[in-house]
Amino acid sequence: xxxxxxxxxxxxxxxxxxxxxxxxxxxxxxxxxxxxxxxxxxxxxxxxxxxxxxxxxxxxxxxxxxxxxxxxxxxxxxxxxxxxxxxxxxxxxxxxxxxxxxxxxxxxxxxxxxxxxxxxxxxxxxxxxxxxxxxxxxx
Numbered sequence: 001x002x003x004x005x006x007x008x009x010x011x012x013x014x015x016x017x018x019x020x021x022x023x024x025x026x027x028x029x030x031x032x033x034x035x036x037x038x039x040x041x042x043x044x045x046x047x048x049x050x051x052x053x054x055x056x057x058x059x060x061x062x063x064x065x066x067x068x069x070x071x072x073x074x075x076x077x078x079x080x081x082x083x084x085x086x087x088x089x090x091x092x093x094x095x096x097x098x099x100x101x102x103x104x105x106x107x108x109x110x111x112x113x114x115x116x117x118x119x120x121x122x123x124x125x126x127x128x129x130x131x132x133x134x135x136x137x138x139x
Contacts (some may be wrong), residue, residue: 064110 054060104110117123 066107 104113112118114124117126
């Protein structure tokens, strides 16, 4: 005759095995979901880094798109939108020391940075001439 403890273990083992398999499957499903999320985040980070590289390297091309105001009030221009593209000429010197002023709110401020510069800085127009950078798409 078997030991009563052995008999209880033999009855409990299939139940314990089933519970462990269920917990293992739940854990595997959770890990797969987390892995999928991490993969998506890595892809997003790679996209962001590809977008930032021209900005950090000074090779970004800024395109300003002006939207006409229905009220024809030039002083209250709604906004400027910009698109950063990664097309740049590889033979041009680095201009990474120049940082465009953040927080431009009007076309007038954008024009001032273009034509005379801000805070004693070099105007963008001169930088384009000096480094042969084209910031406008050809018409």
